[in-house]
Amino acid sequence: MGDFSEMGGGQPVPAHDGASADSATPAGARSAAEPEAVVVTQMQARVREDELAGYERDTLALTATARRWGRRRVTTSAGRALALALPTGSVLRPGGILHVGPGWYVVIEAAPEPVLAVTPKSSEEALRLAFEVGNRHFTLAIDGDRLLVPDDTAMTVLLTRLEIAFTRERAVFVPIGVGHRHEP
Numbered sequence: 001m002g003d004f005s006e007m008g009g010g011q012p013v014p015a016h017d018g019a020s021a022d023s024a025t026p027a028g029a030r031s032a033a034e035p036e037a038v039v040v041t042q043m044q045a046r047v048r049e050d051e052l053a054g055y056e057r058d059t060l061a062l063t064a065t066a067r068r069w070g071r072r073r074v075t076t077s078a079g080r081a082l083a084l085a086l087p088t089g090s091v092l093r094p095g096g097i098l099h100v101g102p103g104w105y106v107v108i109e110a111a112p113e114p115v116l117a118v119t120p121k122s123s124e125e126a127l128r129l130a131f132e133v134g135n136r137h138f139t140l141a142i143d144g145d146r147l148l149v150p151d152d153t154a155m156t157v158l159l160t161r162l163e164i165a166f167t168r169e170r171a172v173f174v175p176i177g178v179g180h181r182h183e184p
Contacts, residue, residue, distance in 0.1 A: 037073055037081035043090070044097040049107070052097075056104040060092075061111035064139065064150075064173045067092040076106055094174060110172040114151035116159060117143070118166045125164065132158055139175030148173055 049057075058078040070086030082099065092098065094110040120126035126147060133140045133149055136158065141148040149155045151168055159166045 037083040038099060038101060039083045039085055040099045041085050041087075043086070043092070044100055044105075047097050047100060047105075049097065049105075052100065052105050055100070058104055058106045059109045060098060060106050061109040062092060063111050063113040064141075064175055067094075067108065067110070078104075080104075080106070082106070094172075110174055112170045113173050115141075115148040115169055115171050115173050116151050116155050116166045117169050117171065118147045118149070118159065118164055119145055120147060120164070129159075129162070129164060132162065139173075141173050141175050143171065 056078070058076045058080060060074055060076050060082070062074075068091050070084055070088065070090040070092075072084055074082050074084060076082065080101075086092075092108045094108055096108045098106040098108055118129060120129060129147060130140055133155070136154060138149060138152070138155060148171060149159075150173070156166075
């Protein structure tokens, strides 16, 4: 197995503590209690989990929206601080290896989140819903025979207007398309 210690960044930086830039702490200084964050600049596309036997597996559970934010600070399930500095447009995929450190690695997981679940009565209803959701620049996921959309007021209004029955749930949401929204 190759040396993974330099893959995807690895430069420790002070973890963000929420203090403003006007704080009295000198730039670059950090308290002893403040954990260092590992800067991650790329996904580990060429590394498979089976190549990491003997390494500690850590996870980072993120919602569908959070998996599209490539620049921010996060904390893994084991408490490791990571500073994501991924290329613009990066989308973290569930199951993808985010970072390999000395003796440990981080895998992306999809966190359960609020969704509206629909079991279409027909293929026509499924197609109509998919069209309407996409037309509003929202994403949609397929979960067996169900369609999942974000639990958003616009989606609730749409489903009610189309007279399509739905339930509110918490589920893993992995959209089938990238989608985008028009924000003011």
